[in-house]
Amino acid sequence: MKHLLLPLTIISTLITPMMANANNSVDKVSLKNAHQLRDTALKANLGFDIVESLTVEVGPRLAGTKADLIAVAWAENKFKSLGFDKVYKQPVQVRHWERGSAKANILAPYPQSLAITALGDSVATPKGGLKGELVFFDSVDELSHANPKDVKGKIAYIDARMHRHLEGKEYSTTVAGRSIGSSVASEKGAIGLIIRSVGTDSSRMPHTGNMRYKDGVKKIPAGAISTSDAMMLMAMKKRGKAITVNMELNTKMFKPKTSYNVIGEITGSKYPDEYILIGAHLDSWDEGTGAIDDGAGVGIVMAAAHAIKQYKPKRTIRVVLFGNEEGGLIGAKEYRKANASELHKIKLAGESDFGAGSIWRFDSQVHPDNLDVMAHINKILKPLSINDGDNKAGGGPDVSILPEVGVPVFSLRQDGTDYFDYHHTPNDTLDKINPSELAQNVAAWAVVAYVAAQADEKLLALPKKKAK
């Protein structure tokens, strides 16, 4: 996950139970099937097996790299071997940036190494590194108010802290230092940027993640040090002496490459041209094996669709594995553009991209006339300890750009308490996934997609939003 599900965060205090009641909008046989589907999926291991397969047989798959294309081939093969009716891919032009090696050392007053990693898209330092005195800020906001005299010629350091939270709150605020910090620092005359990792762990493992240079600013190299190193650095700062560091980031930007959204479908028996889209993103950062971000999502939605297959859904279940989410929803934007003329056929969409923690709440963002279908879903999700949510779902990063063109979405909200311990680090590996929690996810996704596919009433586009 790159983007925070900001709408979710904002509305988290506004839980209102959905207004409609379950009625005869879904037939009894389908409802019985949905219960069975849920209980079977809860006991199955397919979701975890898929994540294992992806992380073991492909591993990290940064967009633009060879491994990215290996992942694309893996996804096509996996869809086929799971018996999806239709498997195809859609080209996406992606940036191709590689990390290379990274190191940093405190030169004075107390020489020590720092565990550092480059931020995605950062330019390289000169060979041998970039040497400078650190100037300290608590947040990008404080940096933006700094006197350029205090920053000029120095390496800006941002020590923004983040704490564990069920919904990953604080990510949206903390991540600003990562995403725009280098541009703000550059405008103040800094020669480089180092941030405290945007993470909730206390570990010597830095968190990478995407950033973008503002047009027109001088591009300065940007890296993140681990939270352990950040604490050490702040303890060193207390000692009152100027701190100089050398940072060497051997990043490289190549020419753009072609990657793909990979799509697998279980064709609908009654309304084959109406789609329930469930997605995840196939790309990952390069340092872990992309297990929680977003191998878990890939396993969840593939396994959910596979479980639905035997019940011959009325509408088509379309699984979309988006390319290059980490680069800024690149595959999702291409998907929306390439399918512009038929987005109205997508009757409900959702993406799983927040790890593999248990789901605790179901939100939708559907036409009010279809809330009765959501009410059926709510009832079937209850035994999974999933609460009713509201009708203001974001849908997940790649899917978040669909409601504005009328596509209804849903969110199955996961426990993300430890998500930011591992997010975007080498520690994003299979062993962080609890197979039973993953199975609960598969069960919930199968229920939502299947019940929506079975609804006998028309599933409507979202009403147009009033201009603000």
Added chain:
Amino acid sequence: MKHLLLPLTIISTLITPMMANANNSVDKVSLKNAHQLRDTALKANLGFDIVESLTVEVGPRLAGTKADLIAVAWAENKFKSLGFDKVYKQPVQVRHWERGSAKANILAPYPQSLAITALGDSVATPKGGLKGELVFFDSVDELSHANPKDVKGKIAYIDARMHRHLEGKEYSTTVAGRSIGSSVASEKGAIGLIIRSVGTDSSRMPHTGNMRYKDGVKKIPAGAISTSDAMMLMAMKKRGKAITVNMELNTKMFKPKTSYNVIGEITGSKYPDEYILIGAHLDSWDEGTGAIDDGAGVGIVMAAAHAIKQYKPKRTIRVVLFGNEEGGLIGAKEYRKANASELHKIKLAGESDFGAGSIWRFDSQVHPDNLDVMAHINKILKPLSINDGDNKAGGGPDVSILPEVGVPVFSLRQDGTDYFDYHHTPNDTLDKINPSELAQNVAAWAVVAYVAAQADEKLLALPKKKAK
């Protein structure tokens, strides 16, 4: 800590309360002081401040390196600034090995990188790495029974697992793969050794540690991969294809260097020539900052002695910071040798070297006639939630070689549940230490050393052991 406190482990099921009762072997004023000392130390922050100072101002300090000598100078200065009466150092010849960079890649069937680190004293691989097929074993014991035909020309891989435990059980068995695995593998014709890290975490951070080549065997390179990578590798093995890897370890052995045991004393007011020795080791591995191993011990014993100072102890409190423990008790052996003629003056000794977890039990190994003094200590430790132990203490790694020459020892046993999550990894950093648990340690060490220093009865050498 390098060596497991094996005697402790063996006797852990044999707890017997000490037989003697507290009597008038320690005067009332001293006992009152001991209570006060305990309560004051529990509230003080000096122990943690010392570890912070060492980890921030020195950082990692592998024996033989420049940083090791910086640590020696730091220790002398710290003793002086804390007002120790006598500060001196004792030269120790140490091996000087450096890790250099390390990397490993699975070449087939599924190319992926592995997080690896060299084992201490390992020879380097050829430049560009050592390529070979992996041959799998669950333990060094299984490897030792292998048919050489199955091992010859391959890289042996040992997947011995270790689980969390209060006392760090399983270390003594699991560590064999690390310490002697390379020799066993070499004797079977292997060209290299890779082990699953000897650790209890699930993290992508390999654990280093010492090993030794048996005389006469061909020295083959040896590294440890992280537990996360080990799990991935075993999942890859399940897929049934031969796995080949390339491992590159750029280690280097230099000529031996001089390091030091650094010693600080609070001179006794009544028996200045009788010593209560409390120790820790000053050296550390190179990848973390040596906070739990053994910055914590350094902080605990320095702070404990400092707390005792104001009470003018009758016997001398001698704090010994041993050099190169990680190389195999090198400083301790030199200490015993250089002080051979006056070891009888050490009336009680103990080393803190198992992290910073709370102490839960007090053991001694003293002359039976002095158990009454231990009983006084037991009573004063009780409010710290420290239980009575037995009279079979090991004393701690560096001190474990003193009972055989008659020196009585004690052990304050710590909760090591998470010790092997961080031990010998880059994650051995200050943020892993809980300041209040560290303060409980300081309070306990201060009580033991002070009460022993105050005993009015003769503190006797250990009775000679019968030959087995």
